[in-house]
Amino acid sequence: MKQVLVLNSGSSSIKYQLLDMDDRKRLAVGIVERIGESAGSVADHAAGMRVVLDELQEALDRSNLAAVGHRVVHGGDRFRGPTLIDDEVCDTIRDLIPLAPLHNPTNLTLIEAARSAFPDTPQVAVFDTAFHQTLPAPAYTYAVPKEWREDLGVRRYGFHGTSHQYVSRRAAELLxxxxxxxxxxxxxxxxxxxxxxxxxxxxxxxxxxxxxxxxxxxxxxxxxxxxxxxxxxxxxxxxxxxxxxxxxxxxxxxxxxxxxxxxxxxxxxxxxxxxxxxxxxxxxxxxxxxxxxxxxxxxxxxxxxxxxxxxxxxxxxxxxxxxxxxxxxxxxxxxxxxxxxxxxxxxxxxxxxxxxxxxVPTDEEIEIADQALEVLGRAG
Known part of the structure; x- marks a missing residue:
């Protein structure tokens, strides 16, 4: 049984799904909420990762965990597809924090916590913006000063890319x-x-x-x-x-x-x-x-x-x-x-x-898991 753990961090939450990719079924689904919001709540996303691990004790088989897939909100123009995470990728996600100040920091904290929890398991980042990196220049360019566009990265990036990619492919199948x-x-x-x-x-x-x-x-x-x-x-x-x-x-x-x-x-x-x-x-x-x-x-x-x-x-x-x-x-x-x-x-x-x-019902978690395995296939 080939398992993939999908982690989706919001500014104050972690949604997770553990998937059996052989049978394409969900083994565990959950959410950790109100992270960092009040006294007595989960302090931060690193602590939230520990809660996830506690909740997955029965379902998770570390020996069959093929990958951990992370939803990352903003990849800027640096990432055009799913990416195997290493220190350099983490540094780039950190560089992009000004474009997504609420989400990229928590995405990064959760990635680092997951890398620590699963040091021998490949981690893959799937970016909300990546599917839209095929936009032609006339579609993504704003009519603003050149220094805004070139120095500050002001352009159309788009989001929900993982959902749009999954749904457009499923819609074609239906047709x-x-x-x-x-x-x-x-x-x-x-x-x-x-x-x-x-x-x-x-x-x-x-x-x-x-x-x-x-x-x-x-x-x-x-x-x-x-x-x-x-x-x-x-x-x-x-x-x-x-x-x-x-x-x-x-x-x-x-x-x-x-x-x-x-x-x-x-x-x-x-x-x-x-x-x-x-x-x-x-x-x-x-x-x-x-x-x-x-x-x-x-x-x-x-x-x-x-x-x-x-x-x-x-x-x-x-x-x-x-x-x-x-x-x-x-x-x-x-x-x-x-x-x-x-x-x-x-x-x-x-x-x-x-x-x-x-x-067409969307399934971003399955799409993230599929893309994570696709990256591992290319790396292998």
Whole structure:
């Protein structure tokens, strides 16, 4: 039995899964939360790793542990794929902390703790940004001063790359075609949300930018807005850059519009006539629809529109709203198919639609484990 341990560290949490890659099944799943938040909680991610090890005592077989796979949020333009971790890789992740100050430090702490816990087991970093390193220059370049771009790394990087990569490949399988034969628009809709234009298996544009703030309206993030808004708020209120940035990331989006960042609550409230909830839902779907149109233009030909992640997989309301009015472009959902609940990858478009509309459940952990084994195969 070949095992892979997948570790996914957030700013105050560690999600983990232990996978049997021979049978592709989960042996253990868990989360360590509230790391470093209060007295009595887990002090830091190194201590969190010790909690993970305690919880894995029964399921983990060290003699059959092939790899530890780490989700790392930001690889900048340094990493274009999964990478075997060594001291130099750790130093580079550290160099990239200014691009992801909340996540890369905790990613790095967990990597170091895992290397100490499993000194003889290969460790592999899988970067959220790597799939988007195929973006062409016109798609990733911002029209800002040269020194910002060259000295400070200001450009579009994109995120959710592991999910977009997995889902685009699975969607091609559902279509009965190879990824290299298919153009598609993948909608990763969760509390964080992003769109990816995939041409022939490669990312060519994506809605998130230098940070995950750009793009769609999200649970607590504003998404696209006039870049002058923060300066205007600073002048009017005296608030500093850090405070405004925190507001746009943690107190905006659906939460600001409807008082909740849970689409289920918002949908229920809108159905009962709550005007704020209705506006939030309509604005959320409108922004998605705009991106579908933009990426249809960018790709020229779209074989499928694919919904994934928590909202994309479970909200029939959002799926219908996101493609409403696109029937003349060959994009539509069947009310019957769309309304059926299922955990399986499936079509939800009507038979006459020129473009397939699919729901494909994401599985970032399996993708990380697969990529970790792929790296070991190349290294061997």
């Amino acid at each position: 009965g075609r190879r990824p290299e034969e298919v153009n598609m628009i993948v909608l990763h809709l969760g509390n964080g949300a992003s769109v990816c234009a995939v041409r022939e298996g490669k990312s060519v544009d994506t809605s998130m930018g230098l940070t995950p703030l750009e793009g769609l309206i999200m649970g607590t993030r504003s998404g696209d807005l006039d870049p002058a808004v923060p300066a205007y708020i600073a002048r009017q209120t005296g608030r500093g850059a850090e405070e405004i940035d925190a507001t746009l990331n943690k107190e905006s989006g659906l939460l600001a519009l409807a008082g909740s960042n849970d689409l289920r609550d918002i949908d229920a409230a809108a159905t009962k006539g709550d005007e704020a909830a209705r506006l939030a839902l309509d604005a959320y779907c409108y922004r998605i629809r705009k991106y579908i149109g933009a990426y249809l233009a960018a790709l020229g030909r779209v074989d499928a529109v694919v919904f994934t992640a928590g909202v994309g997989e479970n909200s029939a309301t959002v799926r219908a709203g996101a493609v409403a009015g696109l029937e003349k472009l060959g994009i539509a959902v069947s009310p019957k198919r769309n309304g059926q609940e299922s955990k399986e990858a499936r079509y939800i478009s009507p038979y006459w639609a020129e473009t397939a509309v699919l729901v």
